[in-house]
Amino acid sequence: MIELIDLSSFESKSKCCGCRACESICPVGAISMHEDMEGFVYPHVNMQICIDCDLCEKVCPFINLETNQQSKYAEACYSKDAVIRNNASSGGVFELLARDIIADNGVVFGAAFDKQLTLKHMDVDNLLDLNKLCKSKYIQSDTNGTFAKVKEFLLEDKKVMFVGTPCQVSGLKNYLGKPFDHLLTVDFICHGVPSDKMFKSYKEAEEKIRGAKMVSFSFRVKDGKVKHINGYSYTMNKDGKLKEYKGMFFDNPFYFGFKKSLILRSSCYSCLYCTPERVSDITLADFWGIEDYLSHIDFNKGVSMVLVNSNKGQFAMNKLRESIDSYQFGIDVAIKCNHCLSSPTELPKNREKLMQDYQNMPFNEFAKRHIMSKKMMIYKLYYALPITIRKIVMKKFKGIGYV
Missing domain, CATH: 3.30.70.20 (Alpha-Beta Plaits)
Structure with a gap:
């Protein structure tokens, strides 16, 4: 037991x-x-x-952990289709993989918001609904009933693609108990997950301030108004009228708390899966810092880091070759560009006190004390700079922000 x-x-x-x-x-x-x-x-x-x-x-993925051999290289990829690339958090590789599965009468499992903005794993078998699974959502998804449904489809000989955190993928594979040739598993390089309860606390506080109901939220926005890949947007409904709000991670308490690793699940700070030996067939992530290696690429349009971890993963990626631009790097470059390939997120010293205050304070008071940036003006000035200047500033004053 x-x-x-x-x-x-x-x-x-x-x-x-x-x-x-x-x-x-x-x-x-x-x-x-x-x-x-x-x-x-x-x-x-x-x-x-x-x-x-x-x-x-x-x-249990914390008791029984089985990984593939370390990938020898990483790919920097992005879709040649500008619409698919723009619809993604990074380079659009997830959508291309999913489209291939659906075209073969398969099913794709991933995380999507329901009408109450609760993040749940759901299955999709058509392109119209696939959009729900696109883009990163920085909340722990509810997998209630998901593993049994995956198994049901597999036993019907349907092709299945399952996308989740490394621990979710490991839990699924352990649950299934044996390999299935028609199952493609995809994880992502994860630095941790906040809870749905924390997100709902933020959402309810925002609704009270705006006097409206939040009906959508996106953690990643690519447009001319939000000039950074860590921009967000959400839509409010007031008496049937919709209004969109946009900003950057540093002016949103939930997003800032996530980025600064203040509100993650306890196990995330000692994660067993922060290693280049991956549990899935394919690993996806943002290729942070790729502009240092490929200066001609506009990173703000999105560039995926792809690790191919199995023969099955290689076969799936090879089917996309005509649809992507791809550049190959050693695995050491991938590790340098994403620290969660080598070690878990560091536990904040004040997390225990922070969570105690979350339980005992109104959210706005808690947020102001713990998860609102104290350097708002510095962030605004920093992100107003061209990316080349930001990199110089970041090297000189390490820790100001994320590029």
Whole structure:
């Protein structure tokens, strides 16, 4: 049986990523997921009906971790189709992979907002709905029922592409118990996930300020008004009239808290999957710093980092060759450009106090104290500079911001 999680203990909670594999595999329904005060879910075992089969231990991605061999190289890629590239957080490789699966009568699983802006894993089998899965969402997605549905499609011999965090991919593979030739797994280089509860706290506070209902949110915006890849936008509905608001990560408390790694799940700070040996067939990420190697590329239009981790992943990428521009680099360049390929996100010293205040304070007061930037004007001036000047400034004053 899996170790019982003490919801009052950071150390205990650090041993669970909330993937729901244990809940999904339990043959008698003895495991249910309970939410802690931070909004993250953890397994609770009903000992009265548990049959000690130990299946929950066998599927746990923190107990059983199996990775592929380290990729020898990384690719910097982006779609040749400007619409697909613009519709993505980075270079549009996810959408191209997904389109290929759907064209072969397959199904794609990924994270999408529902009408209440709750992030859930859902399945898509058509191009019209595929847009829901595009772009990064910096919240832990709810995988309730997802693994069983993936297995159902696989047993029907449908092609399936599953996209998630490395721990979600690992949990799925452990749950399935055997390889499936028609399953393509895709993870991303992840520095951690905030909770849906924290996002909802931000959302409700914003709705109160605006006197309207938030009906959409995008963490990544590519347009002339937001001149950086870490811009965001959201839409408010007031009496049937829609109004869009845009900004940069540093002026949004939830986004800033995420970027500064202040509000992540406990297990993210000791993640076992921050390594170049990946659990999936293909790994996707932003290729941060690629302009240092490819000066002719406009990074703000989006450039994907792609690691091919298996023969199946190589086959899938080879099918895209005519649709992408691609440049190959050593894996050392990928590690240099993304620290979560080599080590987990560092635990903030004040996280315990921060989360205590989150539970005890109104959100706006909590945000002002802990997750609002204290250097707003510096950020505004910094991001008003051309990218070449920003890089010089960042090297001289390390830690001012993200390029």
